[in-house]
Amino acid sequence: MAILDSLGQLAATFIGIVHxxxxxxxxxxxxxxxxxxxxxxxxxxxxxxxxxxxxxxAVLLIAVFWESHRIIVVTGMxxxxxxxxxxxxxxxxxxxxxxxxxLSLTLSELSKDASALHGNSSRSPID
Numbered sequence: 001m002a003i004l005d006s007l008g009q010l011a012a013t014f015i016g017i018v019h020x021x022x023x024x025x026x027x028x029x030x031x032x033x034x035x036x037x038x039x040x041x042x043x044x045x046x047x048x049x050x051x052x053x054x055x056x057x058a059v060l061l062i063a064v065f066w067e068s069h070r071i072i073v074v075t076g077m078x079x080x081x082x083x084x085x086x087x088x089x090x091x092x093x094x095x096x097x098x099x100x101x102x103l104s105l106t107l108s109e110l111s112k113d114a115s116a117l118h119g120n121s122s123r124s125p126i127d
Contacts, residue, residue: 011117015117058077
């Protein structure tokens with residue numbers, strides 16, 4: 001039974017090493033996500049510029065229809081932009097709320113494996 005205990009300890013050590021490596025990988029991936037969000041921020045700045053161009057287009061349309069249908073055009077622009085902003089806002093909020101921690105399931109499974117192996121190695125040979 002000493003060989004089985006040694007194998008159990010070896011397996012537990014191996015699982016511990018893998019667990020540590022995966023935690024390190026998780027940290028590295030989270031750092032990469034930080035870089036990604038930096039790029040995302042600059043993408044949002046570009047998107048803001050595009051939206052500003054859309055606002056200027058809306059102003060141009062209002063100016064063109066100022067004499068005939070200005071209230072209809074302004075109301076239509078407000079409705080379209082408000083609906084788009086609300087829809088995208090709710091969608092983004094839902095996406096952020098349901099986002100799981102990176103590699104959380106893998107780390108929890110490795111913790112279960114390590115505790116199970118530690119539990120098996122402390123069992124008496126009579127069991």
